[in-house]
Amino acid sequence: MKIAVLSDIHSNLEALEACCRLARQQGVERFACLGDFVGYGADPVATLDLVLSLPGLIAVLGNHDESIIVFGKEAVPNPFVRHTREWARRRLRPEHLEYLRSLPYVHAEKDVTYVHASARHPHDWEYLRNVRQAEACLRAARTSLVFIGHGHVPTIFCRGAGGVTTEMDAAEGAPLVLAPGNAYVVNVGSVGQPRDGNSAACFAMHDDNARTVTFHRVAYDHAAAAAKIRAAGFDPFFADRLSRGH
Numbered sequence: 001m002k003i004a005v006l007s008d009i010h011s012n013l014e015a016l017e018a019c020c021r022l023a024r025q026q027g028v029e030r031f032a033c034l035g036d037f038v039g040y041g042a043d044p045v046a047t048l049d050l051v052l053s054l055p056g057l058i059a060v061l062g063n064h065d066e067s068i069i070v071f072g073k074e075a076v077p078n079p080f081v082r083h084t085r086e087w088a089r090r091r092l093r094p095e096h097l098e099y100l101r102s103l104p105y106v107h108a109e110k111d112v113t114y115v116h117a118s119a120r121h122p123h124d125w126e127y128l129r130n131v132r133q134a135e136a137c138l139r140a141a142r143t144s145l146v147f148i149g150h151g152h153v154p155t156i157f158c159r160g161a162g163g164v165t166t167e168m169d170a171a172e173g174a175p176l177v178l179a180p181g182n183a184y185v186v187n188v189g190s191v192g193q194p195r196d197g198n199s200a201a202c203f204a205m206h207d208d209n210a211r212t213v214t215f216h217r218v219a220y221d222h223a224a225a226a227a228k229i230r231a232a233g234f235d236p237f238f239a240d241r242l243s244r245g246h
Helices: 013-025 044-052 063-069 079-091 094-102 131-141 222-231 236-244
Strands: 002-006 030-033 106-109 112-115 145-148 154-159 165-168 183-188 201-207 212-218
Touching: 002 013, 002 183, 013 044, 013 201, 013 212, 013 222, 044 079, 044 094, 063 079, 063 094, 079 236, 131 145, 131 154, 131 165, 131 183, 145 201, 183 201, 183 212, 222 236
Parallel strands: 002 030, 112 145, 145 183
Antiparallel strands: 002 201, 106 112, 154 165, 154 183, 201 212
């Protein structure tokens, strides 16, 4: 079965629609969403409506989602981010908020873990960026494959059969063969706000029959998404960064 794994959509409907189109063209049968459905972008309602329509949906909570629905998480230091959160909260329907409240921090099935930041203390929103953090994540997950988001940059860490963990190239379109005996942490990048210098939306496809993971980049109308952000009165930085990919 082919599963599209998406993260950090951030209310960017144009990017999400483009990724879903390509995923379906690739024969994807299920979707997994790793959180941060909202924040930064101007389409929280349409984004969640589309997410909820995806077949076989697996979903976990992200930090931006948590800040909307969990009491005690209201203190966001950046006032411009806080504004986008409050704006989204006022527009989401009760069923959207209830859905976000229902989401777990971690979901595991078939030797695969799905989590927004790291399986190690998932509610602490750690940015997993090095081998040491990847090893801690794998120890906590106890599965041979962990999909994460949060960092907005596609990344692969592999713990070999000998116990040594290394960072691997996360090349677009080149299937990573998941070798027996190895364990992997895969950051699937960001659908709605890539930060690796590439403006194209990013997601990963897991083929559990072929035992491969493939990164896909999808060009989308980031100018339209940016125009909506400006029209909503958000900080123009959130619009401008879409064209730069960082």
